[in-house]
Amino acid sequence: MLRMENVSKIYRTDLVETHALRKVDLHIKAGEFVSVTGPSGSGKTTFLNLAGALETFEEGDYFLDGQNVKGLSDDKLSEIRNQKIGFIFQSFNLLPDLPLFDNVDVPLRYRGMSAKERKERIEHALETVGLASRMKHLPTQLSGGQQQRVAIARAIAGEPKFLLADEPTGNLDSLMAQQVMELLEDINSKGTTIIMVTHDDQLARRAHRNIQIFDGQVSDIEKAVANDVIRSA
């Protein structure tokens, strides 16, 4: 479903080369809920940006839903982001001057759907996150947790195969974080693959699987545990 083979990402300036990710090998199956943890600056966001086709990479291959993303044109990458990926950000990234309805509408607009279909999807997505009655409100009229739920509605309205969440609870108090996490689990239970970057070990443990990134290198905990089991046997 999502497979990275020897993927490396290097940021270059005139003076310095920074290896943000080093030879990442990773396979995430359809329907998995994967958490990604690691210290600040370890490369978590870079990993998520590559996984979300927001950035290109220099080495390796990345297969998303069976399609090699490497070398695709900017337009093609936009199409992939629009049709296969839903994004959830720590700072919500809602457009402040648009009502909730129009915020959720943004990715659907770029997919060229009919007005009727967009309306149905938006209403359904807002219902799923429990904000259908607020669709004419502006984001600033909502609490942080509600704003994040709108962002989730926006991410799921297009029914993507992947949800990429970059510290989705980072700006929320524990109660709201709990609600958002439950919502993500509910979405995952319906078959959507979720990759979630988080600093919160408790939340990370609720995922099916945890990936840790240190200094640009990915260690797949599940794989490591499996290997340990094989060795000890």
Add this chain to the structure above:
Amino acid sequence: MFNYNLQLALKSLKDRPALTFLTILTIAIGLGLYTTIKTMSYQGGQVPLAHKSKNIFLVQMDNREITAEEVTHQSRLVDTTYKDTLNLLAMELPGVEQTLNWYTYGILNVEDENINPVRATASVTSSNFFTMFEPPFLYGNGWDKATENNAEGVIVISKLMNDKLFGGRNSVGENVRIGTNVLQIIGVLDVWHLSRKFYDRGFSSGRPDNFFIPYTYAIANELPRIAGFDCWQADADIARSFRNENTQRLLNSECAWVTFWAEIPDEQIENYQQQLNNYIEGQKALGRFPREILTYVTNLDDQFSYINGRNDFMNVFSIISTLFFAVCLLNAVGIMLAKFMRRTKEVSLRRALGAKKKTIIAQHIIEVVIIGFLGGLLGIFVAYLGLQGMMNIQIYSSDYTRRLEDLQPLFALDFTMIAKAFITGISCTLIASIYPIWRLCNTPPASQLKSQ
């Protein structure tokens, strides 16, 4: 997608009204001044009698002394002597019409003592003037050849004179007095829109002649002459006196002072030139035309092309207005850059959610086209005000012979200029927006999403 981009563009314009207005105003002021000057240049440079301007010729022959300086352009060559004028008028070629022109002045009186006399300059000319140059008549018409040959006292007056002396009524048949000479009005001209008064070689604008008198009458009655008399050495000392006296000596002299025109059909142009050369050859035998044969037969198109090219006032202002417009556009670039770069986070988000680069470009181009359109619209209004201002300056800095109705066509925004202003406004705004849009669209989608 167009509708969505249009919605976003309109929303963006409404969201920051001050910046939007500033951008539009910047473009409008630059475009307004640019269009003002371009319109003045365009209208002032229009060739009169467009339907036959290539067949209306100024005729010049070099009858100067052997010691005179060499001339390499028609604009530097003197006019025609009176005797050559008469000889050329007598030369008959099929389809060719000829006329002449010099200036006089006088104080026009009418019988009604309540009307103040008017001092005015005027054209002395021949009957063909009216058929060749086609001035519009309000009442009556020009004189005929017979009247001219008999040196009858007839006069064609301008609309301005008719308004001043007769309150605008049909004055044909009434008399006016110039000094002791009584002349009968046979025609009243309507407003005559000439971009430049070409027939006296003065190329002044918006200043019509006040009246027209047959040259035969002017000579017979020794009306004063306003002209530059380019004489041979023998007459040089008394050249100035020819303005008011020594008429017979002037007529027989080698002084050039009459502007001579011909309307020549295409098929006769070569023949006419040949006839001129033959004429000069014949005159050489009489001791005239001592220099190598030099003639200029220059049509209106070529004369206006030369005059427009040498219109330093307009050319300098044209450059200044273009530079000013460029500065305004640079300002617009700065404002748009500031406006667009505030939007990088939104654009990053839209890109992350699936907007293609070309969709973002289209959205902003629509916004820019609207700005350009509104800038063009306001710019045309600014240009209208600018042209009204320039026209009024010219009116106030002039005498009574210049009236709004004569100047209006020179400051008129016609469809061509309006269309040009729109196209210029939109295309220049688009050009000005290339860099801001390019900067915005090249913002990496991921770059702004992490920020708080």
